[in-house]
Amino acid sequence: MDARRGSEPTPMRNRTTVERKSERELVVTRTFNGPARLVFEAWTKPELFKRWWVPKSMGMSLRSCEMDVRVGGKYRLEFEPDAVAFFGTYREVTPHSRLVWSNEESGEASVTTVTFEERGGKTFLVMRELYPSKEALDAAGTGAADATVETFAQLDELLLTMGASV
Amino acid sequence: MVQYASRRLDASFSALSDVTRRGVLEQLERADASITDLADKFHMTLTGMKKHVGVLERAGLVTTEKVGRVRTCKLGRRRLDEEAAWIERHRQLWDARFDELDNVVEELKQREKVDGRKKRE
Numbered sequence: 541m542d543a544r545r546g547s548e549p550t551p552m553r554n555r556t557t558v559e560r561k562s563e564r565e566l567v568v569t570r571t572f573n574g575p576a577r578l579v580f581e582a583w584t585k586p587e588l589f590k591r592w593w594v595p596k597s598m599g600m601s602l603r604s605c606e607m608d609v610r611v612g613g614k615y616r617l618e619f620e621p622d623a624v625a626f627f628g629t630y631r632e633v634t635p636h637s638r639l640v641w642s643n644e645e646s647g648e649a650s651v652t653t654v655t656f657e658e659r660g661g662k663t664f665l666v667m668r669e670l671y672p673s674k675e676a677l678d679a680a681g682t683g684a685a686d687a688t689v690e691t692f693a694q695l696d697e698l699l700l701t702m703g704a705s706v
Numbered sequence: 707m708v709q710y711a712s713r714r715l716d717a718s719f720s721a722l723s724d725v726t727r728r729g730v731l732e733q734l735e736r737a738d739a740s741i742t743d744l745a746d747k748f749h750m751t752l753t754g755m756k757k758h759v760g761v762l763e764r765a766g767l768v769t770t771e772k773v774g775r776v777r778t779c780k781l782g783r784r785r786l787d788e789e790a791a792w793i794e795r796h797r798q799l800w801d802a803r804f805d806e807l808d809n810v811v812e813e814l815k816q817r818e819k820v821d822g823r824k825k826r827e
Contacts, residue, residue: 556797558796558797573808573811582807582810588810591806591809591810592810595799596802598799
């Protein structure tokens with residue numbers, strides 16, 4: 541399964557942790573091997589942001605990415621092929637250390653807070669997503685990864701139907 | 707995760723390969739039942755039914771709970787599996803994003819190095 545080619549140097553990969561802190565809050569952490577100003581730049585410049593925000597495994601790509609990174613500024617991401625849009629407003633912008641924005645594409649907005657903490661030339665990043673309700677977090681989408689789980693759930697259902705129809 | 711999932715599928719399929727076990731699931735979809743009820747309904751011995759229920763239980767399709775002398779069977783909810791899968795799904799997404807972000811940060815670092823060199827020249 542490891543598609544990495546032998547000739548490439550293996551970069552040191554840091555671990556991504558994901559924890560559901562409460563019914564309404566998801567917390568993701570990761571260390572990056574670079575100073576906070578560069579990691580922050582990659583979160584706040586659209587031409588950089590769009591290179592990593594939609595990984596291939598999501599099964600989607602970005603049609604457009606607009607980001608007006610200042611308090612009260614708007615952002616808008618549009619996906620292909622189905623023109624789904626994510627949009628919202630920046631609430632806090634503290635260069636190299638803190639970003640807060642609201643996600644307004646669904647009726648009840650969730651709020652994303654990202655902190656960048658530099659530790660010896662590396663950056664420890666914490667991202668918190670606070671949802672308005674447990675149900676909203678339960679339903680939070682992850683793109684193609686959902687499809688895998690959905691497929692699995694459908695198979696479960698099919699199995700039960702097979703059992704029931706005999 | 708993948709291995710775990712395929713093991714679970716194997717168990718599910720083999721559990722469902724038997725007509726009695728499929729009938730038991732159908733029965734439990736309507737209402738919880740004791741092993742004795744199920745044995746009666748399917749004209750089997752208690753021991754035979756216990757075996758079938760055991761197979762379904764190992765596949766996660768059924769859960770059982772003993773209250774007093776009666777073991778009650780119900781459809782398995784796989785709640786823990788679902789929660790683990792939910793977290794894993796989010797972890798995979800963020801991990802994939804952050805692997806790409808690593809590349810972007812690496813490039814920015816290289817760019818700074820080059821720029822720094824240019825300035826010194």
